[in-house]
Amino acid sequence: MYGNDFGAPEEASGGGLLGEVEAAEAALREAAARQRRGAPASDDDLAGFFAEVVEADQKIEPRDWMPEAYRKTLIRQIAQHAHSEIIGMQPEGNWISRAPSLKRKAILLAKVQDEAGHGLYLYAAAETLGISRDELVDLLLNGRQKYSSIFNYPTLTWADVGAIGWLVDGAAIVNQVPLCRCSYGPYARAMIRICKEESFHQRQGYEILHTLSHGTPEQKAMAQDALDRWWYPSLAMFGPPDGESTHSTQSMAWKIKRFSNDELRQRFVDMCVQQAEILGLTIPDPDLRWNDERQAYDFTQPDYDELMRVISGDGPCNRQRMAHRRQAHADGAWVREAATAYAAKRAAENKEKVAA
Numbered sequence: 001m002y003g004n005d006f007g008a009p010e011e012a013s014g015g016g017l018l019g020e021v022e023a024a025e026a027a028l029r030e031a032a033a034r035q036r037r038g039a040p041a042s043d044d045d046l047a048g049f050f051a052e053v054v055e056a057d058q059k060i061e062p063r064d065w066m067p068e069a070y071r072k073t074l075i076r077q078i079a080q081h082a083h084s085e086i087i088g089m090q091p092e093g094n095w096i097s098r099a100p101s102l103k104r105k106a107i108l109l110a111k112v113q114d115e116a117g118h119g120l121y122l123y124a125a126a127e128t129l130g131i132s133r134d135e136l137v138d139l140l141l142n143g144r145q146k147y148s149s150i151f152n153y154p155t156l157t158w159a160d161v162g163a164i165g166w167l168v169d170g171a172a173i174v175n176q177v178p179l180c181r182c183s184y185g186p187y188a189r190a191m192i193r194i195c196k197e198e199s200f201h202q203r204q205g206y207e208i209l210h211t212l213s214h215g216t217p218e219q220k221a222m223a224q225d226a227l228d229r230w231w232y233p234s235l236a237m238f239g240p241p242d243g244e245s246t247h248s249t250q251s252m253a254w255k256i257k258r259f260s261n262d263e264l265r266q267r268f269v270d271m272c273v274q275q276a277e278i279l280g281l282t283i284p285d286p287d288l289r290w291n292d293e294r295q296a297y298d299f300t301q302p303d304y305d306e307l308m309r310v311i312s313g314d315g316p317c318n319r320q321r322m323a324h325r326r327q328a329h330a331d332g333a334w335v336r337e338a339a340t341a342y343a344a345k346r347a348a349e350n351k352e353k354v355a356a
């Protein structure tokens with residue numbers, strides 16, 4: 001959570017994360033201003049040049065040679081991320097018509113629209129790797145690409161909208177701030193803007209829970225119930241434990257990922273403990289306690305078998321989420337056709353103008 005709207009100390013509230021985004025943005029500008037070593041001397045030097053650019057914390061750009069596996073990993077990760085933003089609109093969209101006030105409704109509407117925007121930035125970043133948005137959407141609809149496990153859980157009460165903002169967007173930010181320093185330029189640049197917007201999302205969720213947890217006993221119970229249901233799925237968002245993470249080692253060597261799944265999960269837990277205290281809510285983990293030696297909290301790991309079941313399509317809402325997305329895609333066919341026809345008409349008009 002950023003800022004001090006609730007009297008939360010900046011450190012306790014994880015305020016340093018937005019500072020990290022700003023530092024990453026400055027580093028991106030510096031990297032762009034620094035003269036990157038021109039180009040590889042010959043085709044034999046392509047891999048060496050790629051390795052040097054990554055090593056020097058410069059950015060790989062779409063025109064650069066890159067290993068095929070690097071391209072594929074990026075397409076997988078960026079597409080999965082984009083799909084998550086789009087599918088992630090459903091659980092919260094569910095509450096737009098039932099938000100408890102006009103103000104809450106307007107805020108939630110803006111937030112859900114932001115998620116659509118994030119999906120679009122990310123599809124655009126993936127397209128720079130030589131795949132089209134249509135192909136990516138097909139891969140999602142055919143079940144050949146994934147989206148985040150977290151969006152397969154239901155939003156049962158209004159407090160869930162708060163818990164999604166605080167915990168899900170909070171976990172997303174902890175995971176995504178390091179991606180602002182990703183070695184692939186278009187992804188890193190997209191992440192800067194996304195993280196800034198996500199910080200607002202997290203604050204709005206925290207503020208909902210703060211209001212509920214300082215309201216009537218029933219409201220506080222609703223907030224606690226939401227925390228009880230969203231805590232472990234939020235921890236699972238960071239992915240399997242390091243020992244079972246297929247891609248981490250290579251992705252970290254390529255500086256796509258900067259921290260391992262477990263490192264980020266730990267960072268998230270450490271950040272949440274004091275935030276929960278300020279809310280007056282209890283994290284549902286009897287074994288959560290400060291470890292002086294590690295200077296971090298010990299905590300109970302999420303159920304990774306459950307994570308794998310959810311990822312493979314067997315979570316509480318997987319079928320509903322995909323059915324809804326397929327229906328929305330089919331319902332939007334006429335919009336895509338109209339936009340394509342309009343673009344063709346404009347292109348023909350421009351051609352005529354140039355010829356005249």
Ligand code: 3HC
Nearest residue numbers: 080081084147148149169172237238239245246247248311
């Ligand atoms: N949900 C679904 N799939 C997951 C997952 C999760 N929470 N965690 C891991 N996986 C999948 C991986 O994609 C990989 O799939 P594969 O075997 O088909 O290739 C497999 O499980 C093994 O995991 P790895 O740890 O090896 O995978 P990664 O190195 O890719 O790490 C990740 C996983 C940390 C999620 C990484 O991909 C990442 O940082 N992605 C970008 C961020 C992202 O996609 N966030 C999703 C949430 S977006 C969001 O929350 C929107 C916001 O508005 C709320």
